[in-house]
Amino acid sequence: MKHIILIALLFCSVGAHAQADLFGPSESKEARSGVLLNGNASFDFPAGDMADRFSNSWRLGPALLYKTKSNWLFGTKFDFIVGRNVNEDSLFINVADKYYTSKKNLYEFINNSGQRIGVPVYERGYAVGLSAGKIFSRSKDHPDNGVVVLTTAGFIQHRINIYDKDKTVEQVRGKYAKGYDRLTNGAFIEQYIGYIYFARNKLINFSLGADVLVGFTQGRREFLYDVMRPDNAKRLDVLFGLRGGWYIPIYNRKSEDLMFE
Numbered sequence: 001m002k003h004i005i006l007i008a009l010l011f012c013s014v015g016a017h018a019q020a021d022l023f024g025p026s027e028s029k030e031a032r033s034g035v036l037l038n039g040n041a042s043f044d045f046p047a048g049d050m051a052d053r054f055s056n057s058w059r060l061g062p063a064l065l066y067k068t069k070s071n072w073l074f075g076t077k078f079d080f081i082v083g084r085n086v087n088e089d090s091l092f093i094n095v096a097d098k099y100y101t102s103k104k105n106l107y108e109f110i111n112n113s114g115q116r117i118g119v120p121v122y123e124r125g126y127a128v129g130l131s132a133g134k135i136f137s138r139s140k141d142h143p144d145n146g147v148v149v150l151t152t153a154g155f156i157q158h159r160i161n162i163y164d165k166d167k168t169v170e171q172v173r174g175k176y177a178k179g180y181d182r183l184t185n186g187a188f189i190e191q192y193i194g195y196i197y198f199a200r201n202k203l204i205n206f207s208l209g210a211d212v213l214v215g216f217t218q219g220r221r222e223f224l225y226d227v228m229r230p231d232n233a234k235r236l237d238v239l240f241g242l243r244g245g246w247y248i249p250i251y252n253r254k255s256e257d258l259m260f261e
Contacts, residue, residue: 031069031143034251038063040079042211042241050215050237053182054123054158057083059241067249069143071135076128077152083123086160090226091121091180095171111168119169124161126170127188128212129154148196148207151225154235156215157185179225184235186217192243205247213239 043061053247060082066073084107092107107116133150159181162172172180194209215238219231 015131018073029141029143031071031137032251033067033069034249036067036073036075037248037250038065038077038245040077040243042079042243044241046112047238047240049082049235050239053086053087054083054197055087057081057123057239059127059239063245065131067135067144067151071137071146073131073133073148073150074134075131077131078232079127081123081127081158086121086123088160088182090161092172093226095225109169109171112164112170117168119172120163122161122163123158125156127154127156127190129188129190131190144167144198145196148192148194148209150192152190152192154188154229156188156213156217157183158237159183176225178221179223180223181221182199182231183220184217184237185220186215186235188215188217190214194243198247198249205249207245210239212244213241233247
């Protein structure tokens with residue numbers, strides 16, 4: 001617990017120092033360069049092959065960007081993909097008994113002790129990529145604020161997570177889970193457009209916008225037990241997202257400003 005408290009205090013100290021440096025003095029009207037630490041959240045609506053397997057989901061994760069004085073952005077990002085509902089109708093049909101029932105994302109099984117229990121399934125995945133873009137500002141007084149366009153390309157992976165919490169349902173655990181989880185991955189490209197804002201009070205720094213992610217993916221399992229076939233089909237996975245992000249800017253400063261601080 002002491003270590004957790006120490007880390008939290010250290011993070012707050014770094015964040016407070018970064019906020020104090022936001023664009024330097026409040027009267028400054030010059031765009032600045034430096035690092036942007038960014039946390040993102042996106043609520044996604046699936047389309048294409050993604051909509052056949054999953055419902056609405058979330059993407060959550062950090063990003064690290066470098067901003068130039070001319071408002072170009074370069075960096076990297078990582079998103080966790082989390083969703084609740086799975087739309088695969090045939091899932092577990094081959095291991096169901098005559099009393100088997102399913103409701104939304106919950107499936108019933110007989111466990112190792114002969115008890116009937118419910119096992120939930122979820123959407124899980126991640127996307128990691130490199131980003132580049134630009135802030136288009138039309139304000140001389142606020143040159144760091146404006147419309148931001150950001151393109152990201154990288155690798156995406158998703159699967160069905162079978163959450164056997166107590167590890168008592170052998171037929172869907174370990175190597176058997178691979179026959180049901182629909183592991184899928186491949187390349188993606190994402191386009192984001194929104195508005196980025198850095199307040200003069202040095203406390204509020206955020207962006208709001210919309211994005212679309214297109215994944216050129218493929219199934220990666222050799223065999224699916226429920227449908228009795230390989231899962232190697234190519235897919236077009238699409239996510240339309242409403243995205244918000246919060247920034248901690250750490251901007252470059254002149255060496256004389258750092259002395260004896």
